[in-house]
Amino acid sequence: MTAHRITLIPGDGTGPEIVEATRRAIEATGVAIEWDRQEIGVPAIAKYGTPFPSAALESIRRNKVGLKGPLTTELGKGFRSVNVALRKEFDLYANLRPAKTYPGVRAPMGNVDLVIVRENIEDLYAGIEFDIGTDELRTVRETIEHVGKTKIREDAAVSIKYISEMGSRRIARFAFEYAKANGRRKVTAVHKANVMKFTDGLFLRVVGEVAQDYPDIEFEDRIVDNMCMQLVQKPELYDVLVLPNLYGDIVSDLAAGLVGGLGVAPGANIGANGVAVFEAIHGSAPKYAGQNKVNPMALMLAGALMLRHIGEYPAGDRLERAIAAVVAVGKDVTFDLKPDRDDPTAVGTSEFADAVIAELEAVRA
Numbered sequence: 001m002t003a004h005r006i007t008l009i010p011g012d013g014t015g016p017e018i019v020e021a022t023r024r025a026i027e028a029t030g031v032a033i034e035w036d037r038q039e040i041g042v043p044a045i046a047k048y049g050t051p052f053p054s055a056a057l058e059s060i061r062r063n064k065v066g067l068k069g070p071l072t073t074e075l076g077k078g079f080r081s082v083n084v085a086l087r088k089e090f091d092l093y094a095n096l097r098p099a100k101t102y103p104g105v106r107a108p109m110g111n112v113d114l115v116i117v118r119e120n121i122e123d124l125y126a127g128i129e130f131d132i133g134t135d136e137l138r139t140v141r142e143t144i145e146h147v148g149k150t151k152i153r154e155d156a157a158v159s160i161k162y163i164s165e166m167g168s169r170r171i172a173r174f175a176f177e178y179a180k181a182n183g184r185r186k187v188t189a190v191h192k193a194n195v196m197k198f199t200d201g202l203f204l205r206v207v208g209e210v211a212q213d214y215p216d217i218e219f220e221d222r223i224v225d226n227m228c229m230q231l232v233q234k235p236e237l238y239d240v241l242v243l244p245n246l247y248g249d250i251v252s253d254l255a256a257g258l259v260g261g262l263g264v265a266p267g268a269n270i271g272a273n274g275v276a277v278f279e280a281i282h283g284s285a286p287k288y289a290g291q292n293k294v295n296p297m298a299l300m301l302a303g304a305l306m307l308r309h310i311g312e313y314p315a316g317d318r319l320e321r322a323i324a325a326v327v328a329v330g331k332d333v334t335f336d337l338k339p340d341r342d343d344p345t346a347v348g349t350s351e352f353a354d355a356v357i358a359e360l361e362a363v364r365a
């Protein structure tokens, strides 16, 4: 059996602790993995003087799969977000965020099992912004006033939203392929095409065209504001959602809230050239760093997504079942999963991993 080579990025804050817990749980599935440990972000600046050392980028390019701890974004001038920069570097255009209720996790809604597919590159997130008082903004304003016959106030800053056919087609294709490969019944396109007729209208049209290639998967669309209300009232009606970048960002956190919060929500960023980076949705929770305290469940669930991504489906399923079993019993869980956050019986990050590993070993025995 040849080992899978995977780039392991510990991140910073509580990242190294949850990454170590997840690495151990993944190894307990029995899948052979050779970890290629690399630093990105704050720890890389301290060591190499740059948040993106070329060795780390080369490693991701070579191995094509990464498991990443959270990265603190406040890096000073020149870097808005290492996470956004990483997405751009590898054209990680698809952000996959499953949101599922697990018994034992307190969640406001009953049975939720949604998959959010968010376009990760375009839209208002592309960073095309013009600051107030700049020459660039003056040129943009004059051009828009000329071609758009619309007056923009002089005290306004401007962001540009763009949505392309190519970007919409590949995210739609990703959503339908994901639905097909994972036995999902329906894809819902989420948009605001009634108001943004050109950008969101294009997105809706293209997703609809792609849907025609998947006659076995139901297709429908919803306007984003209505979608938010419906997700709170009747999430069981929905299955896979595909959204442009900004709506995807907001709706996926809403979906995470429906199933118990960011502490239990995994994510994956998947690119055109086969590169995929798996992570928790939450950040580096720096106030708990080094305390063996936070919940590694979200990153472990991302680990299960990663195992399936590299073709190790049974191992991915086993890992998810083991996490679910530990959480359902509710004994060896971190403080955030206890009814009372001050419960002295809460275990630490590494003991949660021990419980998951024991569960995996019990099933194997």
Ligand code: NAD
Residues within 6 Å of the ligand: 069, 070, 071, 072, 073, 074, 083, 262, 263, 279, 280, 281, 282, 283, 284, 285, 286, 287, 293, 294, 295, 296, 297, 298, 336
């Ligand atoms: P955060 O998610 O780090 O923490 C918010 C709160 O959520 C924490 O105080 C904690 O109470 C709770 N929490 C988060 N993860 C938890 C876990 N695993 N177990 C238990 N409780 C948990 O959000 P923040 O404080 O806004 O961000 C901290 C840093 O992380 C910022 O620099 C932010 O930009 C960055 N960030 C990185 C990523 C990423 O790497 N993908 C994502 C989001 C935020």
